[in-house]
Every structure is written in structure tokens, then in C-alpha cells.
Amino acid sequence: MMKLYFSPRTRATRARWLLEELGVPYELVKLDLARQENSTPAYLAVHPLGEVPALVDGEVTLLESLAICLYLADRFPEKHLAPLIGSAERGPYYQWMAFAEVSLEPVVMAFYRHAQSPEEKKASAHLNEELAQHRTRLAAVLDVINVGLVGREFLIGGAFTAADVVMASLLHLANTLKLLDGHPRLVEYVKRHTQRPAVRKAVSG
Numbered sequence: 001m002m003k004l005y006f007s008p009r010t011r012a013t014r015a016r017w018l019l020e021e022l023g024v025p026y027e028l029v030k031l032d033l034a035r036q037e038n039s040t041p042a043y044l045a046v047h048p049l050g051e052v053p054a055l056v057d058g059e060v061t062l063l064e065s066l067a068i069c070l071y072l073a074d075r076f077p078e079k080h081l082a083p084l085i086g087s088a089e090r091g092p093y094y095q096w097m098a099f100a101e102v103s104l105e106p107v108v109m110a111f112y113r114h115a116q117s118p119e120e121k122k123a124s125a126h127l128n129e130e131l132a133q134h135r136t137r138l139a140a141v142l143d144v145i146n147v148g149l150v151g152r153e154f155l156i157g158g159a160f161t162a163a164d165v166v167m168a169s170l171l172h173l174a175n176t177l178k179l180l181d182g183h184p185r186l187v188e189y190v191k192r193h194t195q196r197p198a199v200r201k202a203v204s205g
């Protein structure tokens with residue numbers, strides 16, 4: 001059986017969400033990051049950086065939540081969570097996966113780190129100047145996604161795919177950081193996706 005190394009409220013949730021959407025059997029191995037269960041020699045043999053998630057599927061051990069989502073969606077083609085290779089929709093599928101991870105994630109994480117930093121650091125002029133630049137970039141990146149979702153429920157071709165798992169996970173974080181104010185379409189997209197039964201299962205227990 002596949003094994004997912006997981007901790008709640010981390011990037012491992014997107015992999016668990018996708019497994020729940022697929023409805024395939026898997027073993028969930030929970031690691032308590034606060035107790036450094038991700039730094040044991042046994043886990044470092046699975047993931048040399050001691051990060052979650054990691055997926056073990058027989059001979060295959062995979063790091064990187066994006067790679068795990070791409071792999072899982074293709075591994076079960078009968079579940080239709082990825083457009084077929086060579087289809088017209090496969091290009092946009094890659095595009096939105098990469099856009100979420102490479103263009104959206106770093107700027108959301110900059111705001112996340114800022115929200116976590118101590119109050120005296122938050123007041124620093126340097127940091128606020130940096131944040132202003134991030135805000136300009138964020139607005140441009142969110143506009144691209146917003147335009148991509150005009151008249152659509154999902155990112156790709158009218159059907160839910162693994163790209164929605166990755167995008168909605170990141171936009172959910174952006175929403176909790178109040179970065180989606182002024183983007184009602186994106187807020188609605190996040191709400192609709194996070195209400196899916198598979199999400200409830202992925203964040204339970």
C-alpha cells in the first residue's frame with residue numbers, strides 16, 4: 001500500500017487531499033514536527049531534508065508535494081484527475097501547476113513569513129519596503145489566475161483536476177492571510193473547493 005508521510009497544516013495536506021479525491025487506499029504516517037519526528041535517522045532516510053510530505057509507492061520514493069500530486073493524478077488515469085498526455089488540456093494543466101508553485105507560492109510565503117515575524121521586526125522600514133514590492137507582484141499574479149477563472153468553475157476544461165488541488169491549497173493560505181480581499185472570484189473558488197468532502201477527510205485527525 002502507498003505510504004504518505006504527513007503532518008497537519010503543511011504542504012502534505014495537498015497530497016492527502018488528492019489521495020482522498022482519488023479514493024485509493026493509502027497508509028498515513030503522521031509526523032509531529034514540534035517533536036522533531038521528521039529529524040529521526042529513519043525519516044531522514046526517506047526525505048534527506050526532513051520535510052513533509054514524502055510518498056512511498058513500492059519501489060518509488062517521492063519528495064516534493066507538487067511532484068507527488070502530478071504522479072498520483074497520472075498513476076490513476078481512470079479517476080480523471082489529470083488531462084490525458086497529448087490532449088489540448090494537458091498544456092494548461094502543466095501551466096497552472098507550475099504557475100501555482102513557481103509564481104504564486106513564493107510571494108504568498110513572503111507574506112506568511114511576515115505574518116509570523118515578531119512585532120518589532122514587522123515595523124522595520126526595510127521589511128515594509130520589501131512587502132510593498134511583494135504586494136505589487138502578488139496583485140499581478142492574482143490577476144492572471146482571476147482571468148484564467150473567468151466563466152469557469154475549475155482551472156482546466158470544465159472539470160476538477162489535481163491542478164485545482166494545488167491552486168486552491170495555495171489560494172486558501174493566501175485567503176487566511178487576507179491577501180484575496182478585492183478578488184471575490186478567487187475567494188469563491190477557494191470556498192467551493194475547500195468544502196469538498198475530500199478536504200474534510202484530509203484535514204481530519
Ligand SMILES: N[C@@H](CCC(=O)N[C@@H](CS)C(=O)NCC(=O)O)C(=O)O
Binds near residue numbers: 038050063
Ligand atoms: N517544496 C517542498 C517543501 C516541503 C516543506 O517545506 N515542508 C515543511 C512543512 S510545509 C516541513 O516539512 N518543514 C519541516 C519542519 O518544519 O521542521 C514541498 O512542497 O514538498
